[in-house]
Amino acid sequence: MARKVGEVMRVVALFPELLGTYGDGGNALVLAQRARRRGFDVELLEARVGQQLPSADIYLLGGGEDGPQRQAVDLLRSLGLRDAYASGAHVVAICAGLQILGTSFAVGGDEQYEGLGLVDVVTTRGSRRSVGDMAVAVGDDVLVGFENHAGVSALGEGIAPLGQVIRGRGNDGRVDGYRADRLWATYAHGPVLAMNPWFADEILMSVLDVELSPLPSVADQLYAERRRALGL
């Protein structure tokens, strides 16, 4: 149902102390600010370890090192993120977050750790780490970002990727992330929504269920400059 101005949208960044290695908190901030500037009321929360899972319109999961990633998936399993998603919440998952929502992911050597199973995705450890700028064709748009991970993520039958890799590696050198109803996942880490205002607005429109007009800001200049830097 379309959101009215005056209704509160709640944005929750999940466990920033575990999944916040790369300025991931920026994504929650960007969603909140872009909604506020259009007149929507937004509540921005951080769910910290030891707390219950607050209800939310949208949850964000960021990047993290191996140990914290395991801790985070155990916590999210017991707190019921899966149920929250099933009952209508939206989820944005970045890097380690992308792996957590899948069926399993690699930790330590070649050991596989059980994920939350929201999506049929298996992540194994690749032979080398991918570090650098990346770009992904998402429909007619281009997502720009930076990746830093060693995961290779295989999407199950019928799981749609977020888009096709133009620069960098993403899941496997061909596609990046995945996309389901109310769910977006990418290896473009850190504040990817700050760098891609169109992507932030696409997510917001889905959460708010309204059409949004463009919101001109310096972020548009940043996006154009990053595309130029990547020769796109």
Added chain:
Amino acid sequence: MLLRKGQPPPPVGPFAISEVVSVVMMPGAITFRDRLAIFGVRILNFLSRHSGRGSGTVVGGRLGLLVSPALLRDLAAARNVILVTGTNGKTTTTAMVAAGWGGEVAMNQTGSNMLEGHVAALVQSSSPRAVLEVDEKWLGAAIEATSPGVVVLLNLSRDQLDRSNEVRAIAERWRQLWIETANTSIVVVANANDPLVVYAAETANEVRWCDVETPWLSDAWSCPKCTRPLRFSSTDWSCECGFARPPATTSLTGDELAVGGRRVNMHLSLPGDFNRANAAMALTALVEVGAELGPALERVAQLVDVAGRFGVRHWRGHELRLTLAKNPAGFTAMLETIDAFAGELWIAINARVADGRDPSWLYDVPFERLRGRVVHCFGERRLDLATRLDYAGVTYELSSADSPPLPNSPVTVLANYTAFQEWLERSAK
């Protein structure tokens, strides 16, 4: 003196060192091979400096180690060496140790903090006393080569993650060093308030724990031993598993610095709580090598400029005060310090290899505290900075060195690594 691009600033202040030191004067067991290597280091570093293509400390040192792999060990052999490492404050603390020791002290002042830089520093000075800043990942190799009497561990936090510098991996590596080294007489001066540093240092035989202000603890949220959440109070931290803050023998309470029972009042010329913490740890190291606390502090207190930082400089009619911060912890500390600096604020951000190519960390810095000020954004990644400030609700202006604001009031320039070097080069004393 005209500085060319890429050239380090000339040595300044109490640690200006003579350029040519006779090999005969070198302490230690210098072999014939070492002499050849030292000759090569000098020639190459001279060429590097005078061609304007390098900092004049890396190429030569690298060649020297190729010619004589034992060169650093031989150069360091008869000297009293203090090593300084940690994520933030290495250069300043190293300068403080050198100043506090007094007289000529061999040191790597240009930020070349790997083995080749150490070679260059010891070739440039024959002083029997040396203080070297060491890149976090090179601490083991530096200890092995220089047999230090004291190693200072300042702090550990996220920095340049695009180079896979996961902080816990570094803490683990340091922890193993003390177990593996044959040199069991090293005194480790370590920050008791940083749980990752405590984890890294507690395996050493001799540790002097320092209770100094450590505002950034976001990377030490969970116990490095058992991963359970650490409990913090304003003065203490501990974990259920028994891992806890060790009792400190150096403490800084208000202006009173206590080192092993001796007390002095500390008033520095350099600004900022982080510089007070650096000074407390530098002085603790100096006491370990036999310096008198009072006179050493007097010398440290006189430092006003460390490698171009904090001192007043000039550029196109502007009066600039240059400050450097490279990562969230450094920026957080620096934002607090520059609160007190009136006038304009210019922030310059680059993302070259030396800076880390990923400026995502801007979102880990609490720029919200700058609300109410206007920030002029400079550097190759000024749009990343401006976007961050925009979302933080801070007024910003896009600027560049080609079209800077008109001179108005004193300017604080806060820049990350290569951006800082650019501002240092384009401005003058």
